[in-house]
Each structure stands twice: as C-alpha cells, then as structure tokens.
Amino acid sequence: KQWYQRRVRGGFSSYHDKEAWRVRAYHLRKMDAYSRHKELIRNYVHLYGGSVGDFARDQSRDRNDYTVLRENHRFLWDKGEARSWEERLAKHYYDKLFKEYCIADLSRYESKQIALLWRMEREVKGG
Secondary structure (H helix, E strand, C coil): CCHHHCEECCEECCHHHHHHHHHHHHHHHHCCHHHHHHHHHHHHHHHHCCCHHHHCCCCCCCCCHHHHHHHCCCCCCCCCCCCCHHHHHHHHHHHHCCCEEEEEEEEEHHHCEEEEEEEEHHHHHHC
16 A cells, blocks of 8 residues: 555554654655655555546636736726726826827828827827
C-alpha cells in the first residue's frame, strides 16, 4: 500500500506507518511549492480517480483591464456617475487622460485628405 493509504482515523496503525509518514512529510517539505503541488495533485488523482483536467479553471469569463475599459468607455463622464467597479476603473482611466480632444473630418479619406481639429473638453461640450 502507498503512504497515504496506511493512515488510520485515530492515528497510525503501527510505528512503521508513523515513520513512513514522517519520511514522506520530510520529502514534501524539501520540494519547492510547484513540485509539491504537482506531487499532491498526482497522488490525489491516483487515489480518487479522475484526471488532472478536472482541476482546470474555467477561463471563459476572464477579463483583463483593457477589456473592462473597452466595455465601459464613455467619451464624456459626469461627476459621480461610476457605480460598479468596472465603471470606476474606466472613470479613473478617463480622469488620468489629458483632456484635449481631436475632431477628425474624414469626408475626403479616399483621396488621403484628413482634417484634424484639436479642441479642449469645454469646447467639445459646448459644440
């Protein structure tokens, strides 16, 4: 039997089992965290069955900061408008931006003529 199958509920069944447990604990302490984790997962799968793929995290709903900013972007923010943490993050990013805007006239983009007009925030709000 393996070391993890010999342990009994109230303690160890014999001196040899206790000694085997000490040796195993000593070897686990000597390993780095990643190796110890892999060893324990391997032992768990061996003892209870299944596969290592059962421990994989569901990454389908993961989002990074850029995705959150893109989803909650607004050109102009009002004060005190951010409610959720996503909106607060987008508002914080907006507050750090340099408040100068560029208005682009793309009516003649096919002939490679683009007009850029730089405006301050108050000018953009005023029209």
